[in-house]
Amino acid sequence: MTVIRRLSPPWIRWCAIALLGGTLAACSQKPPAADWALNAESASDRATQAYLRADQRVQALEWDKARAEVRRTASPQLLARLALMRCAVEHASLQWNECGEYQLLAIDADPQEQAYARYLQAQPLSAQQIALLPETQQPVARALANGEGAALAAVKAVSAPLSRLLAASVVLRAQGPSPALLVAAVDTAAAQGWRRPLLAWLLLAASQARQAGDMENAQRLERRVRVLEGQAPSAPASDLAAAGR
Known part of the structure; x- marks a missing residue:
């Protein structure tokens, strides 16, 4: 589960199908994850790493594998979650987009994903919506209303590198460079x-x-x-x- 430790939060934790920001401790207290979940987690991790190193062919192939595994559940909610994960990875690299793949599934998305999608677009969030975000992104979302200094401090306080890049992207989009x-x-x-x-x-x-x-x-x-x-x-x-x- 070292991959999950490295990428979370805000990335999906497929172990026990925990929503963005769950804890690894919970995994040891639940039955083993299904094969599709393990396969999807592995493929999405490889896709993320390939994207970050600019390997277009591999990242496209691995996202397709992850998507195929999730489709085995016939769950639009989980497909929306995967699409949002991919969108977040892209936003961390300043490839800003409207998360089109997620938008096609948004009608079935859970409230956590809906709040997270708004956060990625740097849209205003209520206190209730901020509470649904991954734990490490919540201080950043709150700091956006408190000026440039507060937002920068919140970004720097994010320990996971990929999460920190995502937070920086959101602040950039909301407040400018x-x-x-x-x-x-x-x-x-x-x-x-x-x-x-x-x-x-x-x-x-x-x-x-x-x-x-x-x-x-x-x-x-x-x-x-x-x-x-x-x-x-x-x-x-x-x-x-x-x-x-």
Whole structure:
């Protein structure tokens, strides 16, 4: 279950079909998870890791496997949960979208998923809806109403790297970019060696630095992009446009 420890929360814990943010202790007190649940958890983990390292072929294949396993239950609620998991992974890498796959299933989604979907879109949440979010995201959701400093502190307090990137993405969407938020996200992705989110956050940070007139920092960030892309650090700046594709 080390995979579950690494990715949760806010990622799905397929053990005992616990909703986003359940505890591993509960798993040991319940019957063994069904094969489909174990297979779906394993496939979704592989899909997530492939996505983070920008392996498009593998991530698509593994998401298909996870979806096929969940379909064995004939449960639209569980399919909605899986779709929301995938959407959250993408948002952590600044691939903002409307979670279209989830929206097709939203009518059958449980209240927890409905609240989580609103959170991913940085939409206002009531106190009751915030209480339905994964535990580590609740302080971030509450802090959004208390200004940039409070939100940044809440993001930094999230211990799991992927959860921290997701929290940073939500704050970015709700409040706009700040240098400290971008640094926190870049450092988080870089420490894990996650190519896809690191590239997205580096490109955004470089763009923001240029807009602010901080050319030294912008050029430093652009050199990091070139290294990540396997280019010489002194490559022409025009090459950065291709890096973001």
